[in-house]
Amino acid sequence: MYLISVTNSLLALGISNIDTDYDGYKHHTDSYALRYNYERNFKKTFPKELLNDFEIDLVNQMRMFDPVKEIDGAKSLIRFFKDSDIPFCFATGALPMPAMIKLDQCDIWYDEKLLATSKTHESREGFVLEAIERSKEYYGKENFDRIVSIGDGVWDLKTAQNLSLDFVGIGDKNRTKLLENGAKHCFSTLSAFKKSLI
CATH class of the missing domain: 3.40.50.1000 (HAD superfamily/HAD-like)
Structure with missing residues (x-):
């Protein structure tokens, strides 16, 4: 569900063409997912202040799903x-x-x-x-x-x-x-x- 939250947050920021092959990314991180998709959509340098908006929206998206379960142990x-x-x-x-x-x-x-x-x-x-x-x-x-x-x-x-x-x-x-x-x-x-x- 977390990757769905990431995708929905990217959409909420106006990024429509999202590469959802997250396993194929150069870096498996939230910040890279945002910058990579922003720059491939808008063909311009990613504004760092957008990371805060993404983080806040990501939290809101996560709250729409059931809580995550602990990895055993x-x-x-x-x-x-x-x-x-x-x-x-x-x-x-x-x-x-x-x-x-x-x-x-x-x-x-x-x-x-x-x-x-x-x-x-x-x-x-x-x-x-x-x-x-x-x-x-x-x-x-x-x-x-x-x-x-x-x-x-x-x-x-x-x-x-x-x-x-x-x-x-x-x-x-x-x-x-x-x-x-x-x-x-x-x-x-x-x-x-x-x-x-x-």
Whole structure:
């Protein structure tokens, strides 16, 4: 339903010719979806202030659908990280307000200071690097001995590879593709991943 909300928000901003093959995008982010479709429609440079309007409308579109459901084990994994003093951060291709709505709907703990989004970076590499910096500041660390990126898509894996980060794949939908592209650790669920840490 989220991608339907993105499409409807683009339409609400007067963008009529929308490329809905979101999986084929150069960057799998809300901010890129807006700029890419705006510029291909209007043949002019995207005005950055439009991003705020898009974010507000996206929230309104999301509220027309049922709340999102928690990915199995997400809430428990975040609680485990917190209780075990394991530093973590959220890196998402969504914009801040939609990301926080999804976390709220799933009753998952977060702090805005630990939320890196596509509001500041169109590319996944950009906001993952921002997430690392936010995490260093939040936890008072100069460096981390090991950084692990967790994701379910091939683009998540490629981002981790591009940044020389360890990667853990989640879910069976893309498991074969992830393994074929070099993923070394894949789990069916976040709950299964958490069990491997205990």
